[in-house]
Amino acid sequence: MAAARKHPRRASRGNGSGNGALPIELGPLTGFIGYALRRAQIVAFTDFIASLRQVNLRPAIFGVLMIIDQNPGLPQSQICSALGIQKANFGPLLTELEERKLAVRHEGVNDRRSYALHLTPAGKELLHRARALHGEHEARLAKRLGAGGRTQLLKLLDRLNSSDLA
């Protein structure tokens, strides 16, 4: 579901000067795991987007650069699959990477219809700067979570992620 802004129990409209805005009762929404996950994900994502803007990258492009860096020569179909990106949405990302000379593609060895992707030196340099910004973003989240909070949160999220719900 869509995520409510800021205040978990009651949200008032904008300036709070009482000009006809009613307080909104979110009711049981606030105790839902899925709802809390969605709100936290939006908070984290918003901060990450702002960070990456400093190097003119978006999170999706950052993810692709990371995967290519870790797996030089990987076919684009597998990059899509690893990142959960639809093939139709990957085309524009790839075009952008090539136009900005951050990555190059070569015909695949085993499958000539597929292209194997590599980062250029400029791509590696930009990724290096982006990773530093990402580290600062991650530190902000960790600070917010308090001592031990990050480890605890990752452990809990891993339980949700580790297999299909049954």
Place this chain on the structure above:
Amino acid sequence: MAAARKHPRRASRGNGSGNGALPIELGPLTGFIGYALRRAQIVAFTDFIASLRQVNLRPAIFGVLMIIDQNPGLPQSQICSALGIQKANFGPLLTELEERKLAVRHEGVNDRRSYALHLTPAGKELLHRARALHGEHEARLAKRLGAGGRTQLLKLLDRLNSSDLA
């Protein structure tokens, strides 16, 4: 960033029969809070979507029904604001609610350009069934999180959600 599927460290393509698919190294992505949140949110959302399909509802519509039920007569602008829905996206949701006779709108008392929304008896009945399905979904997530996990997770997520990152 986009979320990787299933396997946190290595993902292979589909059938795993070794016909040319390489294992994919996700590298440091897997230790990122934002990445873990995104993956968990997708797991939870996918399960919730499947649940609601039994009553022909989508999560966005469910959220709107919940808010109207908790706040009868609320202007639509405030529903959008509470749920983080763009006004342009709310129009089709409202049309669907009206066509399915789940909600009705009346001209607002204070602002005739705005409409105050109320659930119909059919809307209340459907919401009742949807909330039962949602309860089962929530129980699946809680079971996955283990004893005390749900409370712990909500507490940690609330720390992320409670104010802007600084």
